[in-house]
Amino acid sequence: MSGPKRRRKRNYGTIYTLPLVVWFTLFFLVPLLIIVLFSFLAADIDGGVLPRFSIAAFTGLAKPRILKLFVNTIWVSLASTAITILMALPCAYFMARSKNKTMLLILVIIPFWTNFIIRIFAWKSILEANGVINSVLMGIGLVASPLQLEHNWAAVILINVYTYLTYAILPLFSTIEKFDFTLLEAAQDLGATKMQAITKVLLPNVRSGIVTAVFFTFIPLLGSFVVQQLIGTKDMYMLGNEINDNIYKYFDWPTAYALAVALMMLANVGLVFVMMSERKQARTLGARRVDEAAA
Amino acid sequence: MKGATIGISGITKSFGDFQALKGVSLDIRKGEFFSLLGPSGCGKTTLLRIIGGFEEPSSGRVEIDGEDILPLPPNMRHANTVFQNYALFPHLTVYENVAFPLRLKSIKRKSLDELVMYYLRLVELDGHAAKRPSMLSGGQKQRVAIARALINEPSVLLLDEPLSALDAKLRHHMLMELDQIHDKVGITFVYVTHDQSEALSVSDRIAVMDRGNVLQVGTPREIYESPSTTFVAQFIGETNIIDGTIESSGGRWFVVDAGGMGRVKVTDPRGYRVGDRVTLTVRPEKLRITPLGMAATEDSNSFVGTVDESVYSGFLSKYYVRLESGAVMRVFRQHGDQGEGEGLGWDDRVCVSWNPRDTFIVEGARG
Numbered sequence: 033m034s035g036p037k038r039r040r041k042r043n044y045g046t047i048y049t050l051p052l053v054v055w056f057t058l059f060f061l062v063p064l065l066i067i068v069l070f071s072f073l074a075a076d077i078d079g080g081v082l083p084r085f086s087i088a089a090f091t092g093l094a095k096p097r098i099l100k101l102f103v104n105t106i107w108v109s110l111a112s113t114a115i116t117i118l119m120a121l122p123c124a125y126f127m128a129r130s131k132n133k134t135m136l137l138i139l140v141i142i143p144f145w146t147n148f149i150i151r152i153f154a155w156k157s158i159l160e161a162n163g164v165i166n167s168v169l170m171g172i173g174l175v176a177s178p179l180q181l182e183h184n185w186a187a188v189i190l191i192n193v194y195t196y197l198t199y200a201i202l203p204l205f206s207t208i209e210k211f212d213f214t215l216l217e218a219a220q221d222l223g224a225t226k227m228q229a230i231t232k233v234l235l236p237n238v239r240s241g242i243v244t245a246v247f248f249t250f251i252p253l254l255g256s257f258v259v260q261q262l263i264g265t266k267d268m269y270m271l272g273n274e275i276n277d278n279i280y281k282y283f284d285w286p287t288a289y290a291l292a293v294a295l296m297m298l299a300n301v302g303l304v305f306v307m308m309s310e311r312k313q314a315r316t317l318g319a320r321r322v323d324e325a326a327a
Numbered sequence: 328m329k330g331a332t333i334g335i336s337g338i339t340k341s342f343g344d345f346q347a348l349k350g351v352s353l354d355i356r357k358g359e360f361f362s363l364l365g366p367s368g369c370g371k372t373t374l375l376r377i378i379g380g381f382e383e384p385s386s387g388r389v390e391i392d393g394e395d396i397l398p399l400p401p402n403m404r405h406a407n408t409v410f411q412n413y414a415l416f417p418h419l420t421v422y423e424n425v426a427f428p429l430r431l432k433s434i435k436r437k438s439l440d441e442l443v444m445y446y447l448r449l450v451e452l453d454g455h456a457a458k459r460p461s462m463l464s465g466g467q468k469q470r471v472a473i474a475r476a477l478i479n480e481p482s483v484l485l486l487d488e489p490l491s492a493l494d495a496k497l498r499h500h501m502l503m504e505l506d507q508i509h510d511k512v513g514i515t516f517v518y519v520t521h522d523q524s525e526a527l528s529v530s531d532r533i534a535v536m537d538r539g540n541v542l543q544v545g546t547p548r549e550i551y552e553s554p555s556t557t558f559v560a561q562f563i564g565e566t567n568i569i570d571g572t573i574e575s576s577g578g579r580w581f582v583v584d585a586g587g588m589g590r591v592k593v594t595d596p597r598g599y600r601v602g603d604r605v606t607l608t609v610r611p612e613k614l615r616i617t618p619l620g621m622a623a624t625e626d627s628n629s630f631v632g633t634v635d636e637s638v639y640s641g642f643l644s645k646y647y648v649r650l651e652s653g654a655v656m657r658v659f660r661q662h663g664d665q666g667e668g669e670g671l672g673w674d675d676r677v678c679v680s681w682n683p684r685d686t687f688i689v690e691g692a693r694g
Contacts, residue, residue: 217381218414220401222428223479236418
């Protein structure tokens with residue numbers, strides 16, 4: 033009696049997720065396949081691809097210049113992500129414990145309402161030679177000539193951190209908000225210092241939020257190019273810049289696509305790493321359960 | 328170090344305009360099972376949190392074994408807490424939860440394991456060591472919390488309504504276990520509860536609190552049999568309250584004129600004199616209910632009334648008897664008492680009587 037009923041119920045799930053499946057197939061999977069496909073075709077002279085198989089785009093990546101872009105991409109993304117998470121954690125913690133959560137949340141989200149490029153130009157007007165900081169420093173006589181505050185790694189990382197701070201704060205906030213803060217009291221009661229309570233009890237319990245925040249920050253950073261272009265120098269270019277240049281400057285689409293494929297692989301390495309560690313955790317837990325059942 | 332004395336003197340605590348504690352002083356003895364009992368908002372939990380180090384008092388002093396502990400952070404105090412919601416670490420197994428305090432110190436692996444297993448056995452959870460807290464029942468979680476709080480060998484265990492999340496039957500069982508654990512470890516227990524029957528059944532002594540004040544400190548018997556205020560009398564079990572004025576003294580008792588109700592005899596005047604206004608209390612189970620016409624002895628307080636309502640509740644029956652003055656007296660009669668009062672029902676005319684010894688003056692004003 034309940035058999036067919038239950039089966040019909042299970043079918044609803046498929047129906048509900050159908051729009052999403054269609055959407056992702058059309059607008060995510062298909063473009064992705066096109067990117068992979070085009071990366072194995074020969075370049076046309078004025079952009080576009082010729083219908084001829086070629087691995088030239090990939091072999092062409094084995095150049096010291098491209099290798100340097102890979103190195104730049106990885107270390108800048110890692111450094112920016114690390115600083116972003118370290119800044120977002122205390123921020124999200126205090127937001128979650130505050131009485132004015134909604135207010136603080138709005139304050140964090142407000143910069144989103146401004147265009148990203150405009151925000152970078154705002155930073156430029158703060159950092160540039162006749163910008164806000166230099167004007168103040170020279171006005172009070174602390175420095176004689178303007179300091180070079182832009183066009184360096186620090187400026188690029190600073191603005192990366194600024195850009196992705198919100199993306200990191202939001203998932204951290206939503207997990208920390210659900211955290212039971214009496215656990216911190218319990219940890220301290222049992223002998224932990226405040227710092228130990230945070231590292232041994234809070235952080236492990238908001239792990240999922242940290243993982244999400246890392247992904248929200250690290251993966252978009254891997255493909256970023258605007259900040260380096262506007263605030264950095266050519267030496268600080270990353271893979272995203274090279275892709276951009278191959279499309280718009282060199283009209284070499286297969287190389288752009290090959291770089292995109294390489295970038296995706298890079299992002300996936302991180303993803304697989306995290307997933308493997310999660311699975312390992314689940315496995316040890318499962319093993320313990322089996323042990324216990326045997327005992 | 329087994330058990331410690333706790334000296335609390337002049338503790339006040341304000342949250343904004345709200346005064347949670349208004350100058351509380353208590354002396355808790357070494358190894359005692361001491362309960363802080365009162366309705367919600369009476370300040371009992373705040374007081375416990377002050378001892379634990381989670382709240383700072385506005386003024387006052389707290390000593391453990393004579394040492395002022397207020398400047399110490401919670402992790403430096405020889406007091407551990409069993410939290411109301413257990414506060415088990417969800418990311419750790421039962422074993423690791425109990426081992427948590429030891430992992431913070433440098434303790435050899437072998438002795439750590441021995442200690443953890445000893446305390447898990449103490450709370451009968453050695454078979455569940457590998458489980459996560461989310462896989463445990465409420466009672467099991469409770470026991471993990473107790474084992475974890477005991478493993479540091481504190482001299483004081485603070486328990487914040489530890490049984491409130493359990494169902495009635497399990498609560499009673501856990502209470503007995505707590506009592507046994509207390510006997511085994513022999514340290515001082517400070518137990519916060521709003522449940523008077525919990526407090527009465529396990530405590531060595533009880534402090535009854537209301538609105539930031541301690542109203543009475545005493546053994547369960549003292550608190551129940553001779554409550555010091557009307558509040559205590561009414562909070563600890565059900566009772567009858569009678570207002571009146573002391574009319575005469577002499578012979579074996581004092582006589583209180585209770586207005587329209589008549590005259591009530593009292594043996595212990597508690598320092599009040601003729602002319603003073605007093606409030607009396609007498610417990611419902613001390614009252615006898617008999618059909619009208621059975622002669623009451625001259626020694627007893629006895630009044631005529633009508634049964635307003637009778638409630639059968641298992642091992643006893645409760646009668647609400649309206650006296651001729653309009654006052655309603657509660658009478659509890661345990662079943663199995665020589666059939667006295669058997670078959671009494673609504674609207675029956677009855678006689679309610681009790682021994683003057685069971686009447687206490689709880690409050691009074693010099694007249």
